[in-house]
Amino acid sequence: MRIVVCVKQVPDTTDVRVDPEKGTLIREGVPSMINPFDQFALEEGLRVRDRTGGELIVLSMGPPQAKSVIMLSLAIGADRGILLTDRAFAGADTLATAYTLSKAIEKVGDVDLVVCGLQAIDGDTAQVGPGIATRLRMPQVTYAERIEVVDGTLRARRVVEDGNETVEARLPALATMTTPSDFVPTNPPFTRIMKAKGKPYEEWKVADLDADPGRLGLDGSPTWVEKVYPPPKREKGEMLEGAPDEIVGRLVEILKQERVL
Amino acid sequence: MEDWFFTEEQRMFRESLREYLQNHITPEKVVEMEEKREIPRSIHDAMADFELFCPLVSEEYGGAGFDLVTAGIVGEELARVDPTGSTCVYYLVPASWSRMIYLYGTEEAKQELLPKMTKGRMFCGIASTEADTGSDLGNMITTIKPIRNGYVVNGAKNYISGIREARNTDGGHVTLARQDLAAGVRGCTLFFLPLNSKGIEISLDREMGREGMSTGGFHIDNVEIPERYLIGEEKRGFYIIHEGYEAARGIIACVCAGAALKALENAVAYMKERKAFGQPLARYQGMQFPLAEHWSRMMMLRDWAYKALRIMDQEKQGKASRMESSQAIAMAKLWGPLWAFDAINFAMQVQGAYGYSLECTEQKALRAIRSFGWAEGTSEVMRLIIAREVLGGTSWKGY
């Protein structure tokens, strides 16, 4: 089995601030982290690898600093890391990103399973995984929360609106993972972090891929961001404190005042 | 800001550790620890799983092969989640003293003891203090005498951390005793003393903090230990014991930084929320100024603590002298407990009457940090070391 897991470095913040003049996200001083969906994808991928044997390759596209999410993935258990980093990859929208990653996966070769996070928490598009599957002509299973490989078949439990469904797909296939609420991410201890340093790690540039330069980075991205703005701040709600009986009484009064009741 | 001190691996380790500790040493667990007056099994296991026992020992003997700077990171992070300081002591005492077995113990003892210690299955403490003497090591009454195939030890030790922990795990203490009685401190020998040996009788004390850890003493009545438990050479104990103290002192300084900065963070949250005379406390300069002072002291202390530990790491690579290490570490251990005590006291003050309630984490931290004014060497002894080096000219020369 050869598994590729795609991971992205994202800003570690729930309080995203926008530069009011440029309309872009303020990234300075914001620490970065592995996209949480991707960490779950990685750990599911590792579970599969541990059962089937074989190797798990972690793949990311990003600036040179994105090496740290690869190192984290290697510390958690991935066997090999590849970072696509080149100015020519920069500014990619989901179309160009999916194209670039699919070209890298082609270059890795003989990949049986691709696992992605459902979406990146900075863009929330959920388009890249399906985009890769389309370009690699692989069947895809989205919104999976558990995957297994049995006899050359991917079996995935998907989260659907009113429950779960289990579907199967012939390998090679791609799955995108959504994080179950009870997932506790692995925190690697020191020796595993040090061992990660000794694992194979490569950085690939445009020249390393058999790709059409016009479909990469900004040139390959038809998406236009017209404007980015933070949603208007909501007024802080009124907090009622005191004994339950008292609060209920006050609440009813307020609701009457507001003509809700 | 780009970090200029820690390696990429240390940075990653701290991040991983912080998240891990938040999940495993929760405020509820800390309360459980205080009530039961012992470290809950679940915390012990979590520490073992994360390689936090005796990690200065190399992987060959089951350790994690930390350098001292990395060991300091663990101290700081434990102090952030455990205001009682119990887990900090449970971590730093075995870490610092098993390292002495690792550095100076016999191969047989290393193979026998270290794999257990590094897995958290055997406690390793330090026993130098006695009822009538602490700082003045040369006046101790405990003696060690060579006999056929080993030694016989007599005397008593007091104010020793980890008595119950050693008893429960068939562990013991790196112990100092007099061998050449005429030579004072220069005739002392260092060795490992299993606390379950025949002839040892223990007693436990109750202390003002660090509820999860036991402290006490023991009588040593004709206790025989094998030759392999010798640490370093006979009568050379005093010359090496400082490396144990100093590892512990450096980590303690990081613990002080972690505890105080965490207390100040809590104070900041409180100052923003709490109103008096129509404004949040944070708006009063009378609150801002002491906050600024304590914050800057603790940030500087934190940097210095890691620097001192790095100097000790460099000493092991032949790039710094013993005396440079001693002095740098003493500076961190002098100010760490004093400044942290003041900072935490301020954090209590900010919180009004709540600051004095048993529930308030800051008063727990205050009681814990106070112990470091004595443990592993008093503040006065730190001043003696610094003065000795400054006056002796072995001090920093401006490079």
Ligand SMILES: Cc1cc2nc3c(=O)[nH]c(=O)nc-3n(C[C@H](O)[C@H](O)[C@H](O)COP(=O)(O)OP(=O)(O)OC[C@H]3O[C@@H](n4cnc5c(N)ncnc54)[C@H](O)[C@@H]3O)c2cc1C
């Ligand atoms: C919580 C706790 C845990 C401890 N755990 C351990 C342990 O695990 N193992 C262990 O061996 N010990 C332990 N100790 C003991 C600690 O190491 C001693 O308290 C310390 O070394 C001082 O010894 P002492 O208490 O006998 O004080 P003394 O040495 O008698 O000193 C009394 C006072 O006089 C000061 N003083 C002494 N000499 C001078 C001088 N020349 N000039 C100026 N002032 C001086 C001291 O600084 C101190 O303030 C622990 C202590 C505490 C509080």
